[in-house]
Amino acid sequence: MTQPSSQSPLPKKTGAKRPQWWAFAQDCIARLRATETNIVDLERCAAAGNALMAYDGGDSPKPPARRAASGMQSAAVTMGRVSSASHLPPEEWHAIAADGGDPFATAANGTTRAAIPLPLRDVILVARLAATFQNAEGWEACLQPGALTVVVGLEPTLSLGKLLTGDMLPNGWSTQSRAPRSAPHPVLQLPDRPVMEKELERLLHHPAPILLPVGRQEHLPASFGTGETRARVLVLEKVNADILLFALGVSHSATGRIDEESVRAMLPDDESLASLEAGNLAMACRAPAAQGVAKRISLMTKAAPPGVVARERSGPAIIDGATPAHEAVRNIVADLAAWQAGELDWSEMSRSLLIHGAPGTGKTYLARQLAEAAGIALVEGSFADWQARGYLGHMLAAMIKCFDEAAVKAPCVLFVDEIDAVGSSFGGDQRGMSYRVQVVNGFLQQIDRLVRTPGVILIGACNQISRLDPAITRPGRFDQTVRMPLPLIADISRILGKVLADKLSESEIDTLARAAVGKTPAELDAALRAATAVVIRPAAPATSGSISPTRNCSAVSPSTKPVTRLQPNCWCRDLS
Template identity: 40%
Template sequence: MLGGINARELSGMEYLLKHSLVPPDMRVYTRGPRHPAEPVLQLCAPQFRSSGDISSHMRDVFEDTIREALLFPAPMLILVPDGFEFSAPLRRALPEAQRLAPVDRQILFMLITHHYNMVGEAEHARLLPDRETLARLEYPALLMALRAPTAQNAARKLQKLTRPRRPVREEALTLAEIGGNSAAHQAAAALAADVQACLQGTASWSDIPRSLLLYGDPGTGKTMLAQATARSAGLPIIIASAAEWQARGHLGHMLNAMLGTFSQAAAQRPCIVFIDEIDSFGSRDGRDQHNSNYRRQVINVLLKEIDKFLAVDGTLLLGACNAVDTIDPAICRPGRFDKVVELGRPHLRQVAHMLRQVFTEPEEVLGLARLCVGQTPAEIDATVRAAKATARREGIPFDASYFTAHLKCNRPERPALERRIALHEAGHAFVTALLLGASAVERIVITKDVGMTTRGTAIIEGTTHEFEGEMAILLAGRAAEHLVLGDVSAGSGGGPGSDLERATRLQLHCDQVFGLGIHGPAWLGEPDMARLSRADWDRVRVKLQQFEQNARDLLAPHRDLLESLAGALILQREMNAEELWPWLSQITGSN
């Protein structure tokens, strides 16, 4: 007897037994013949209703099948669903059921390796959830993950689908309590103010923007900002996500869950629907054709539901994603999402505002904020909680000095790396200022690990000169490192969105898409990195080396000032446009 089986999985178990697990010369019967001419396995499993439960009649039929099978000498396998109890006579007669082992990382690794025909070590092994997380894995979620085109994507999908549902906070923060002043915070505040105007009768629902899509790195607080918008507007919010809808099962169940979310919100209007991870839907025109029909159906229904939802007064739509460029354009067009705004990492002022909720002394808060700037709100919150827990275990009061020591202990000083990062970002800022003007540089942030420069773009009219300027700016960080330190690091490289990726893709687009390169006025289609010819790669390499040299030539006369700005960045960690002006105005001749 085999137990520990979900009733809904019985049919799948029977199929596996008949077609994969038993020897090919063995026949599987519900009731075996008395004198079989070949090996026979008698398989006994109950029938169940569509709801997943077993009626009393089905229970009786199942037990009758077992009794009849006992009359025959062939071996038996009885599949016992979870929660099923036999009548007393059978319970005494039958052996104890052997329970299926719970799914663990090894089982899942073997399943995915076999499913995707992989051999040897595989990258997906390290991406699989841990044992405790896998204990929450539901069968539909596993099936959904295995629809992914690659083993790595399947493992990442499992990570998403096994996350616990995030409850909506009863006492979410307001926008004022969050304290941000970025474009995303301003858009959220404007939306909340417009809603209040509608509720007070000074504006109509048809006259205000009613949707906002937030994008940015994980942990920047997109969900928190959506909840704060709802609380500041005084509206209920219903939080959903592509992963939660998909976890309901096959296409029909997923679409029913999606429709249920919008219907529930419409019934509670005025109400906000917040769709998290909206980039999980992908695009109907994406290159990945795996499950393209499924994806097309889902997006079509989502578009229809958004249109129907926003056609009713008192309905608002918020969304969040990491990669806005992967979303189907029809989802994020005006009329569905009226405004698409990036939510970046918090500025120094907002970090200080966050820490002020924990520490009271203004001088202490500013110093701590400089140590934390560049981190996401989620990272800062996790660091504070970890420090509090450590202080509690050690029996030491938790204060600003303890938190400072905790930060320095967990993030040791690496002055050489910090200087390289500061020079790298200063290089971006100087070349931007020289090509576009000092006011084009808005902000620089450095941490102990990375740096970020917020700036304008050189591409306005789309001329060759502008594209070359943009690529010089992208490679200016490497140029600054080489100029001052004599070598370059991997700081410009990495995944999508890195300086090197953007510069490489920009040069390829000039050649193959924009009609500004070696192929003249021809459109050759979107470049496929995996299929580029050796000649194309050689041309990209030569052009990028040329643009890096251009940036180095621009920086060389200002080396002393470049190093001076890098030193200031190491001390201040963040500098805004006003604080950068004394350096940038000197190299541009601005007053």
């Protein structure tokens, strides 16, 4: 390794102190790295034909060969204790910085990442747990016989038991959803799903300690409201600047260090970081360097100017239709606002809508209204456009690109038109069956992908829903399926009134609306544009009281201003 130079740049002393939980988290990460190293070594042996049984983690105790957490000196801990030491000569340091790299994170051999990468989700969760328990003593308190610890904000999953067994529990311990009557080793009771009152009662009958993960405060069992359970209730620490800096030091550095001062300066406030969705955070962390991660997060959480926010929040008033489709869109806008405010979980809201109806009924316009009312971006695509790209591979690539764009622009509305163009894989026509099956499967795969992409509202539209493949319309793909009917008289009057309020009286607009019953909004719009074109086009002189051949819905009076005359079967207008 290159010998340090006394003239090498050193981290600036900003006065910032490590949080109390930092060293505890480093020990846990050292054990996580040891677990991953063991797994990689065993996989290499197995690939080489060595008959070894790979350690698969799980809820079983850790292999006895692994050292205990106490007294373990990890590379991260060692580097953290000499964080002011320079490990590169000045010329290398400045060259790396000039190229936009992070010399703090660059090892002497030029690498910027650890040889064995750790799962970023696990690293962040370990840091959040360490920050919640603060130190090893706080964690060990929940392992005492009879201890009952509740962590609010921690989702119960199977992977949680594996993580705690490998990285935080003492050697010889395991996690079980419910402790057996007798066990040869200590057990931490850790439910892998939300527990009901009866299930909790069964856990309480066993003296083994209980760690109860609860996703939301309102999911706490009713018995905790009595205050007699003597339970220790903690709230999982949210992602903040310290937790993110710690995680980036593990994931984006070969030395355990990053340029914390510059990264911290780029990050938004802790409230914005806490509101960042896990999917967006993972996307940001795909940047090659910690500074790039901070830039992406800053863009994702950048707030709009106050005036823009006020205009966006007043948007739902423009969705004033009376059809079920309009009502569904209004509900989505309301749910989206609640989700953005942190009042509603993404899994609890309506995230998709399929609208079907005759051409020209306003399906596309309604999707655009949704995006405008919610104040978010709109991404548009259609099966006709995708199929126009050429062969199957090109078509699927265009589809995936559209969904990729929506994921990057989240929160946004993704509007997919002409879904019925692909047909059904169960149709009677056997020609092109393989093509349709692959297109439908590709589309379903992208829809399922959006379920794991918080912030993307999917709106689909088609003319003939009977032509759609059953797999597209089944529950779970689109939350709601509604029909967009032809507009009623009230809707037509509202559409015409927006344009003609200063031209015609209410009674004239009402008469015109009655004559237009059965017309689509697209036909109304075309008639209005045609009437406008007639008005601005020079007309031949007309005698008093005669009807102009090019203006079949008006009569021209001797005065200089045309006077509108409504004809019995006319539903266009004359603009004066």
